[in-house]
Amino acid sequence: MLKLGIIGTNWITDQFINEIKDDGRWELASVYSRTAEKAAAYQVKFGFKESFSDINQFFEEGLFDAVYIASPNSMHYQYARQAISNDKHVIVEKPAFTNVDEFAQIEGLLQAHPDVRLLEAARHVHTPLFKAVQAKLTEMDKIQGATLTYMKYSSRYDKVLAGEKPNVFTLDFAGGALYDLGVYPVYAAVALFGEPESVVYFPTLIETGVDGKGIAILGYEDFEVTLNFGKTTNSHMPSEIYGLKDTIVLDNIADFSKASYFDDQQVEHALAVEAADNPMKYEIDVFTQILEDPTNETQIKNYQKWFLMSKQVNGLLFTLRESAGIEFPADNQ
Incomplete structure (x- = not known):
């Protein structure tokens, strides 16, 4: 145990x-x-x-x-x-x-x-529903891009508006929208489409110097993926992956409970899979298998896969932050 x-x-x-x-x-x-x-x-x-x-x-x-x-x-x-x-x-x-x-x-x-x-805890990419989206993506004839949204008002922003500096909204603690909620669409983009060829981030900075919300554009060979995320307001927009006449729609890129495929006749087909009450269930199962039997060949491959993705996400977050001119004190240590 x-x-x-x-x-x-x-x-x-x-x-x-x-x-x-x-x-x-x-x-x-x-x-x-x-x-x-x-x-x-x-x-x-x-x-x-x-x-x-x-x-x-x-x-x-x-x-x-x-x-x-x-x-x-x-x-x-x-x-x-x-x-x-x-x-x-x-x-x-x-x-x-x-x-x-x-x-x-x-x-x-x-x-x-x-x-x-x-192992990096990014729960959404381990869920059966996310895997169903990945599988459906491979069946689409052409991908023309995606818009991935996760914008959720943080109660700690009330403290910022009151003149305080909570940790999650300070540069000293590596806070801000990109390094919190923005990680979810970044992870999803890498898991679905791989590493982009170019990136740029357009942040909206707040009083504490961090990004309260922002838009990132990831450039791939044949399409672009737009990431829309933030902690200073709420969005009820779904996330979408665009084919030619077909589209995948997710109700929320981080905590999604529904995903649908709209075919070329615009008929909706729900991607129905199990959903646990605790969204951490699936990542914990993956991590437990890796840690229980770390010398098992299959688990070594699983570990290498997730470690590489963590490295790719880390590099992508840093490059996005660099493009926006956002520096953390840790960058100079």
Whole structure:
């Protein structure tokens, strides 16, 4: 049975743990928080065996085999380095790292610890519905592009409007729309169409210096994909993939529950597949299989596939940010 360590005590961690508990192949071992009180409270809440408020002690003495990192974006690199150095597997929330230099450093460290695995949590691309979209895409005669939208108002933007600087809206913590909600359409584009040949990002900057929303255009050989995302307003637009006379329509590129194929006669065909109550179910199943049997040839190939995609997404996010002139403090460290 795999033993889990946790960094980050927020709602997304709750969702991850709830699915882990239902999975049955994991044991809740260790939890870390910067304050002993919060760590102890989280330990009691979910039944972890131990809690820590010292990060070095957590990595050096913790009983866990793999750590789930759900801290602010800017802290992912530091925690992942410590985990790998202590031969702990890493499941890190998207975006894995803030720039290509960090990713390169982590990749080098993994080569020095070949038994360790690093996996990026991007739940939507693991779902049966997303796979159904991928399969339908291969049946279309011609692809002429796509528009992928994910725009959802963040309650923390209220604090920005009140003059505050919450972490998710600051450069110091690698915040903003692209490095939060924007990761979902970027991942979807790479999973569906591969790496683009050119990219450009047009952000709308807010008072704290980060992008509140924006539009990214990814150029492929025969078409373009437009990404529309943000945290300062809501959108109810679907996402679409354009064929010649046919189209795939998704109700939401990140948390979608419905996808339909409209044929050349404009007849709708629903892509009906199972949908779990917890959207993390499918990525956790993929990660668990990889970590349970890391020397299995099939699981090695699966791991290499997802690691490569994580690397491609990291590079694409960085290039988009560069095109918009957005710099994080971590870029100069």
